[in-house]
Amino acid sequence: MTGLAAAGTALREKPYLTPYAEESLDLPLAFEWGDGVPRLTYRDALPQEWMFGALWARCGTVREGKILWNMVHTLRQRRCMLKRLCRVCGRTATDPDTGRVRWILPSALAGDFRSPWPTVHPPTCEAHVGEALASCPYLRREAPVVCTVGDYSPIGVLANLYGEDDSGRVVETHHQIAVGLDESHLLPRVLATQLIVQVSDLQPAPWPRRP
Numbered sequence: 001m002t003g004l005a006a007a008g009t010a011l012r013e014k015p016y017l018t019p020y021a022e023e024s025l026d027l028p029l030a031f032e033w034g035d036g037v038p039r040l041t042y043r044d045a046l047p048q049e050w051m052f053g054a055l056w057a058r059c060g061t062v063r064e065g066k067i068l069w070n071m072v073h074t075l076r077q078r079r080c081m082l083k084r085l086c087r088v089c090g091r092t093a094t095d096p097d098t099g100r101v102r103w104i105l106p107s108a109l110a111g112d113f114r115s116p117w118p119t120v121h122p123p124t125c126e127a128h129v130g131e132a133l134a135s136c137p138y139l140r141r142e143a144p145v146v147c148t149v150g151d152y153s154p155i156g157v158l159a160n161l162y163g164e165d166d167s168g169r170v171v172e173t174h175h176q177i178a179v180g181l182d183e184s185h186l187l188p189r190v191l192a193t194q195l196i197v198q199v200s201d202l203q204p205a206p207w208p209r210r211p
């Protein structure tokens with residue numbers, strides 16, 4: 001936590017992607033039956049809590065309290081992905097001149113900029129590439145590359161899979177698995193926590209200059 005805490009104290013903005021303690025909410029999960037199959041729901045669910053055929057983890061939006069550095073705010077992560085917003089500031093990561101989106105991807109890319117690449121990491125605007133690299137433990141560990149993306153599309157969710165035990169209680173059976181948006185047999189039983197997108201038409205971009 002030391003490096004991360006130090007990075008946190010140096011941040012100029014409250015990180016957009018990171019959740020805060022007061023945004024943690026109870027998840028009153030239950031199963032309901034529809035079309036002959038069980039579907040995961042909340043006991044007080046609202047229609048907008050489903051997207052891509054999956055129920056999404058409920059979370060608050062107050063951005064108050066202790067910063068939970070090693071976690072991701074589900075709804076802000078999804079919003080970043082769908083609207084091409086920066087993981088640090090929540091503003092657009094699209095270059096207004098080229099229409100391309102700035103993205104930090106893992107070193108496993110290994111210079112192959114021609115193949116599409118799946119990721120749960122949202123874009124990063126040009127102004128915050130350096131800050132994202134300095135403050136995100138996952139990005140640091142993956143020895144990332146900076147690039148711009150010409151196109152992308154949602155392909156799946158990172159999710160927890162649920163079932164019922166012998167007593168009818170809702171229990172988690174698999175934690176943080178990737179489920180494709182075409183896996184219609186699984187989607188009704190997952191609680192989605194992050195959107196997975198596939199980026200394509202990649203081009204290398206310069207790393208930020210050190211101040």
Ligand SMILES: [Zn+2]
Pocket residue numbers: 086087088089090091124125126127128
């Ligand atoms: Zn930004």
